[in-house]
Amino acid sequence: MKQEKERYTFNAADFNEKVMKGHFKKIYPVIARQIIERTGITSGCCIDLGGGPGMLAVELAKASTLDVTVCDVTSECVALSEENSREHGVHERVSAVQGAAEKLPFEDNSIDLVVSRGSIFFWEDQQQGLSEVYRVLGPGGWAYIGGGFGTASLLQEILAEKADDPKWDVQRKERLAKNPPGHFEAMLLKLGIDGVVERGEAGMWIIFRKSSKLI
Numbered sequence: 001m002k003q004e005k006e007r008y009t010f011n012a013a014d015f016n017e018k019v020m021k022g023h024f025k026k027i028y029p030v031i032a033r034q035i036i037e038r039t040g041i042t043s044g045c046c047i048d049l050g051g052g053p054g055m056l057a058v059e060l061a062k063a064s065t066l067d068v069t070v071c072d073v074t075s076e077c078v079a080l081s082e083e084n085s086r087e088h089g090v091h092e093r094v095s096a097v098q099g100a101a102e103k104l105p106f107e108d109n110s111i112d113l114v115v116s117r118g119s120i121f122f123w124e125d126q127q128q129g130l131s132e133v134y135r136v137l138g139p140g141g142w143a144y145i146g147g148g149f150g151t152a153s154l155l156q157e158i159l160a161e162k163a164d165d166p167k168w169d170v171q172r173k174e175r176l177a178k179n180p181p182g183h184f185e186a187m188l189l190k191l192g193i194d195g196v197v198e199r200g201e202a203g204m205w206i207i208f209r210k211s212s213k214l215i
């Protein structure tokens, strides 16, 4: 049975100004460092899937020599990503394309790292999206997909800043409750992907790597 999804309504320009460049600003460099430390990937091609206006992509590019493509289902995010990468001087290594997780506009076995923060909860078909991520990963390529705020203290800071909007934390917790680690572990199992789902105080991440030998 198809899982009922939360309907995602999104004002990309507002999200860019108030969230990405507002109270979430400090989480992206922290998450970028965590991804690089965990995967060891510092060069090659990376996709920031459902990257929105692209600040995780920008921070990944700043912390590495990766070429990062933001892939987002909305055209507004493509334009905002391009604007943000220019503003941060990384436009030569950060580009953006419109595309859905369920049908990624990338070749098989072509990508070194796929990251995605705060997006999988809204995908129409999460299993198909994960299968697509696996398809495009190159030999030895890594995926780091989920949601989080970097550290527990950054999450606490955001919660304090969001004190006037208690609905935000309620929705965040509902989303986590609807998407527990077991839900994604079962998907990985069905897809035959060897991966882990890590849930900590600051977020939840699905992490896997494609074999370095393609059969």
Ligand SMILES: C[S@@+](CC[C@H](N)C(=O)[O-])C[C@H]1O[C@@H](n2cnc3c(N)ncnc32)[C@H](O)[C@@H]1O
Residues within 6 Å of the ligand: 008, 010, 020, 049, 050, 051, 052, 053, 054, 056, 071, 072, 073, 074, 077, 099, 100, 101, 102, 116, 117, 118, 119, 122, 123, 124
């Ligand atoms: C909450 S925003 C997160 C943006 C950004 N990754 C961040 O961490 O701030 C969710 C993003 O996922 C995108 N999105 C939703 N469903 C998608 C899908 N099926 N494929 C690609 N992007 C999707 C939305 O357009 C939006 O930009």
